[in-house]
Amino acid sequence: MARTTTTTATAAATTTTTSLEQANAAAAAAQIAFFRAIPWCAAHLAARPNLVIEQALSRRLGQGPGDTLVSRTLNTPETVGAYVVFYERPRASASSPAAGGAAASNTEQARPPVEEDPALAQPQGQSPSPSPSSSPNQNPTxxxxxxxxxxxxxxxxxxxxALGPQLNGWPGICHGGVVATLLDEVMGQIFALNRAHGLLAPPPVMTAYLNTRFERPVRTGPGTGTGTGTGTGTGGGRHAEDGKGEGDGDLDGNGEGEGVVLVTARLVRNEGRKYWVEADVRGREGEVLATGEALFIMLREKL
Incomplete structure (x- = not known):
């Protein structure tokens, strides 16, 4: 009986994992499609060598007790209805950490497939060409x-x-605390992604301070509609760990990108366990809406 129970539990866990992977993949695809339907967003997501587009790691279901603010509370059509990250794929592989890091954990390796143009993949054995935006610190030589x-x-x-109406402070204006949260969130993705690629050591990194400057109002939009059908909340499905929810499988279009912002975070300095990061929030015309600079500290490993 005990053996049968164990086998059943293992099968159930496998089914749940598969459902979560499918739900996360569907949510990522729906959100990427949502932004690509907005011309100015599509320009940022235009195919180029080594570009990776994916759902933020903190946005995925199955996080356990962590990252629930982003993956659940702010994952509804009228809060943050869609959220994707994009970056240049690192040259170092996960098996060769650049900063003494270990390979990515099983949880991090299980994230949904990334969006990348296969036509732009480098031929086997050929080194990728540096992009115009690459900084000198990307060249180890x-x-x-x-x-x-x-x-x-x-x-x-x-x-x-995509910022929805439930994030309002003043009518139509995103609450300043939410803007600061967005800056901190995207800054944190630098560390999450480096760890997922095996480029940063395992100890977690935490915010020591975050200084924010508000330049212009950050406007909210109408929300993203009725549902991805994944239960992620990105389109109105009820939060469901089995990846099922209500919804029609699509995000409502927002052709002008009302309430959509571009957040860019840059790692600018490192001293031992200290990392300084800068970020800005911009509107569809490229206007700066808010800026932030923060210090992150990598915690010490337990002895």
Whole structure:
């Protein structure tokens, strides 16, 4: 009987994992499609070598007790209805950490497939060409400037985020605390993604301070509609760990990108366990709406 029970439990766990992977993959695809239907967002997501587009790691279901603010509370059509990140794929592989890190954990390796143009993939054995935006610290053969991030790390992460009416402070204006949260969230994706690619050591990184400057009102939009049908909340499905929910499988279109912002985070400095990050929030015309600068500290490993 005990053996039968164990087998049943294992099968159930496998089914749940598969359902979560399918739900996360469907949610990612729906959100990418939502932004690609908005011309100015599509321009940022235009195919180019080594571009990775995916749902933020903190957005995925199955996180356990962590990241629930982003994956559940702010994952509804009228809060943050869609949220994707995009960045340049690092040159170092997960098996060769650039900063003394270990390979990605099983949870991080299980994230949904990323969106990448196969036509732009480099031929086998050919080194990828550096992009125009690559900084000198991406080339390990060059001398390393003092206090610059280690070579090989992902040093810039960008995100598109759709802000709904339930984030209002003033009518039609996103609450300032939410804006600060968005800055902190996207900054944190730098560390999450580097760890997922095996480029950063396992100890977690936490925010020591975040200074925010509000330049212009960050406007909210109408929300993203009726549902992805995944239970993620990205389109109105009820939160369901089995990946099932109510919805029609699509996000309502928002052709002008009302309430959509571009958040860019850059890792600019590193001293031991300390990492300095800058970020900004921009509107569809490229206007700066808010900026932030933060210090993150990697916790010490337990002895």
């Amino acid at each position: 060059q001398p390393q400037p003092q206090n610059q991030p280690p070579p090989g790390l992902i040093t810039q992460v960008q995100s598109l985020i």
